[in-house]
Amino acid sequence: MTRDEAESILTTAGEAGDADFPLLEAAIACAIHDYPFRDPEPVRTLARNACERLAERIGGEGPDDALAETMAADLRLNGDLLHYDHPSNTDIIDVAERRRGLPAALAVFYLHAAKAAGLQAAGVDFPGHFMVRVETSEGPVALDPFSQGRLVLPSELTRRALRAGLTPHVADRLDLLMAPVTDRQSLIRLQNVLFSRAIRAQDYDGAERSALRRALLDPGDHRPWLDVASAREKQGALAGAMEALSRARGLDGVEEARRSTTFERVRMRLN
Structure with missing residues (x-):
């Protein structure tokens, strides 16, 4: 896939409604847009395996447990603690190969599989750390893709919010802390990370590409x-x-x- 072909895919994705947004293919196109002519099939294979394994777990476990166990235990997806700032952690093709990445990149696989399995899940654009919200019979819960999909308790959400600089009034509002975002916004969050890193590194060519992807995804x-x-x-x-x-x-x-x-x-x- 060339960079022009990737832009065409992103343009089509940007024109789609939120319910029909092709998260996985758009994420692949973002990676190819940065570094063209790579094979995206490992991403699709991993995503397909995630869908199949999650479908097997549904019914025997709660939706949050099934999703976390599928991604972290079965597929070994986890955060990269040792090399957090490594560029591979934001690239969905590299993430599929290494099984390591940033939360927003790992969440692509969580959200894609959850949708295929009929689970109600969405990204949570939490300050400084992306999470996944899953609807359960007891209400919504937050999973941390970076930490083996573990459940993040409300008290910890509040502590994290306070550390991120939110006021106590906001940090106590779980409805705000766990507000769901669309798949489109989830992928844009990842491009924002790339843009910020490129600007800090004075990589203005890379910053331009990530900003252009955001523009195409949300026209x-x-x-x-x-x-x-x-x-x-x-x-x-x-x-x-x-x-x-x-x-x-x-x-x-x-x-x-x-x-x-x-x-x-x-x-x-x-x-």
Whole structure:
């Protein structure tokens, strides 16, 4: 798969409704978009095995236990404690090979298998640490893909929220801490991680690619185009930055003044 082919897949995914969003294939396309011409079949094989094994466990265990045991025990998916910042931990193809990754990358397999098995599960965009919410007969519970899918108790969620800087009033609100996000937003969270890392490393080409993926995955959001423009400007690609700002200006949003100001600033440099 080429980078252009990956962009085509991401464009189609961005046009899909949330209920039909192709999480696994979109995640594969994101990985190929970063590093083209790789074989994505190991990802599909792992995902297929996860679906089959979870289907066997359903009924004999609670949905949260079945999901955690399938992913962590059967398939050995876990967080990479020793090399947390390694680039492979954010790449779904590398994650499938190493069985190690960041929570948002591991969650792709959790969410894909849960949906195939008919479980009600969703990502939780928790501050600093992505988790998976699973609906059970006793109410929703949070699983941590990075820690062998273990159950995260409400008291621990509150402690984590306080450490992340949330106010006590918010940290006590489980409805806020466990608010579900769509599969699209789950994958965008992973691209945000990649963007932040690339910016810190002054890898503006990588930052541009991750921002572009966000823009394609959520075509109604103007903010990724601002990040595309910023990354292109830092590379000296002013015409490309102008094009991205034009895309941002064409979308409704609360930052119209900022977009217009940035557009004029880059236009002045270009001229």
